[in-house]
Amino acid sequence: MALNWFKYSSPQTFYPLAGRLIPVFAVLAAVLGAVGLYIGFFVAPTDFQQGEAYRIIFIHVPAAWMSMFIYLVMAGWAAFGLILNTRLSSMMATALAPTGALMTFLALWTGSLWGKPMWGTWWAWDARMTSELILLFLYIGFMALQASIDDPRRADKAGAILALVGAVNVPIIYFSVKWWNTLHQGSSISFGRSPSMASTMLLGMLVMALAYWMYCIAAALMRVRSIILERERNAQWVRDLKGAPA
Amino acid sequence: MWDAFVAVFARDVLQAWRRRADWLTTIFFFVIVVSLFPLGVGPEPALLKTMAPGIVWVAALLAAMLSLPRVFGTDFADGTLEQLVLTPQPLPFLVLAKVLAHWLLTGIPLAVIAPVLGLQFGLEGEPVVVLFVALLLGTPCLSLIGAVGAALTLGVRGGGVLIALLVLPLYIPVLIFGAGAVEATVAGTGAAGHLSLLAAGLLIAIVLIPWAVAAALRIALE
Numbered sequence: 001m002a003l004n005w006f007k008y009s010s011p012q013t014f015y016p017l018a019g020r021l022i023p024v025f026a027v028l029a030a031v032l033g034a035v036g037l038y039i040g041f042f043v044a045p046t047d048f049q050q051g052e053a054y055r056i057i058f059i060h061v062p063a064a065w066m067s068m069f070i071y072l073v074m075a076g077w078a079a080f081g082l083i084l085n086t087r088l089s090s091m092m093a094t095a096l097a098p099t100g101a102l103m104t105f106l107a108l109w110t111g112s113l114w115g116k117p118m119w120g121t122w123w124a125w126d127a128r129m130t131s132e133l134i135l136l137f138l139y140i141g142f143m144a145l146q147a148s149i150d151d152p153r154r155a156d157k158a159g160a161i162l163a164l165v166g167a168v169n170v171p172i173i174y175f176s177v178k179w180w181n182t183l184h185q186g187s188s189i190s191f192g193r194s195p196s197m198a199s200t201m202l203l204g205m206l207v208m209a210l211a212y213w214m215y216c217i218a219a220a221l222m223r224v225r226s227i228i229l230e231r232e233r234n235a236q237w238v239r240d241l242k243g244a245p246a
Numbered sequence: 247m248w249d250a251f252v253a254v255f256a257r258d259v260l261q262a263w264r265r266r267a268d269w270l271t272t273i274f275f276f277v278i279v280v281s282l283f284p285l286g287v288g289p290e291p292a293l294l295k296t297m298a299p300g301i302v303w304v305a306a307l308l309a310a311m312l313s314l315p316r317v318f319g320t321d322f323a324d325g326t327l328e329q330l331v332l333t334p335q336p337l338p339f340l341v342l343a344k345v346l347a348h349w350l351l352t353g354i355p356l357a358v359i360a361p362v363l364g365l366q367f368g369l370e371g372e373p374v375v376v377l378f379v380a381l382l383l384g385t386p387c388l389s390l391i392g393a394v395g396a397a398l399t400l401g402v403r404g405g406g407v408l409i410a411l412l413v414l415p416l417y418i419p420v421l422i423f424g425a426g427a428v429e430a431t432v433a434g435t436g437a438a439g440h441l442s443l444l445a446a447g448l449l450i451a452i453v454l455i456p457w458a459v460a461a462a463l464r465i466a467l468e
Contacts, residue, residue: 082461134415134418137411137414137415138415140411141411141412141415144408144411144412145398145399145402145408145411145412148399148402148403148404148405148408149402149403150403153468154465154466154468157465158398158402158462158465158466161394161398161458161461161462161465162394162398162412164458165391165394165416165455165458166415166416168454169416169419172419172447173415173416173418173419176418176419176422176423176443177418177422179422179426180422180426
């Protein structure tokens with residue numbers, strides 16, 4: 001086997017790789033973000049029902065996608081860390097949590113900004129909004145648990161169990177909230193947007209989603225680099241780094 | 247294996263019996279929280295009747311959560327937990343015994359008292375029975391899910407507040423189906439669906455959660 005799959009699973013080899021990858025993802029995020037916002041704000045046509053205010057979906061929808069996806073990725077890394085006992089996997093899970101929480105918050109915030117002109121209310125106990133809020137609580141719980149355990153290895157493992165229990169629970173929470181919502185309130189607010197979205201709108205949204213991806217990867221890599229330095233500060237290779245240029 | 251299960255269960259119950267005040271506090275907390283709501287929102291009977299299932303369930307959630315640190319806390323402090331982990335008996339099984347004891351000491355009393363509180367709020371007849379059944383099915387879920395939080399926060403700084411942050415979001419489905427069962431009965435649509443979902447959730451929890459708790463305990467004792 002010529003390819004060593006595990007070469008970059010050690011913090012020591014991953015640290016410089018991450019350092020080289022961060023600029024790539026950061027530049028891609030900036031370029032795609034600029035293009036996506038340009039399409040979103042200048043090229044995409046005005047929606048005949050919602051006017052100009054709909055344009056916030058170019059920020060809102062990708063954030064909501066990322067918020068859910070990052071939780072799965074985080075739980076995946078946490079599971080890797082728990083099963084294979086690899087340090088870097090757990091570090092990745094820890095590094096992803098704040099970005100995921102940020103995306104969740106962004107989705108909630110932009111969602112309520114959108115809701116005010118559209119439905120005349122900042123907040124509705126809609127199934128999606130409620131489950132997004134609960135997702136934010138799950139992220140905060142994960143971070144709070146890790147922050148309160150001093151031993152990093154124990155924090156990793158405890159966080160991993162919580163993330164996995166949460167990941168099993170997320171679909172249950174989603175469907176329970178959905179049923180709860182349909183039971184409680186009638187369809188006072190219709191969330192179903194017209195399925196025939198203009199192709200430029202779709203394009204703008206996809207470009208923005210890619211920009212979010214790149215940003216999230218870059219942010220997570222930067223955070224994981226800091227975590228590696230913090231945890232491996234007593235390792236010889238980190239001491240050697242001090243002399244070398246960054 | 248059954249001997250160990252029975253021994254762990256009997257020991258927890260006996261300990262709780264000798265320190266009754268600890269467990270009674272939880273029950274009184276439940277009663278007090280429920281009684282505070284009419285004082286807060288006003289004595290309007292119609293309003294109270296619609297709010298009753300939700301109030302009773304939220305109070306049950308909080309009461310169950312408050313009693314969680316005791317599931318493993320004292321055993322962790324005096325080293326018993328370590329001995330339990332070292333026994334040749336499967337740890338998830340012993341965990342199940344401890345959770346069962348916790349349910350017997352909090353869940354069942356809550357379920358027994360809840361109908362009385364329901365009557366205070368103007369619920370009568372079938373909804374009260376459904377409230378009792380829903381709590382009987384739901385509180386073991388609360389004990390099981392809560393045990394994960396209790397095991398994860400063993401010996402952790404600020405464990406008491408942290409446990410709320412970890413466990414309450416995971417309690418949400420139980421709350422929805424539990425309160426929903428009573429509301430559906432009041433509305434006349436029948437509670438069978440909600441109760442079935444609660445029972446299904448309980449079965450899943452019984453199968454999966456003891457493993458997660460056992461893993462969390464091993465991490466806490468590393």
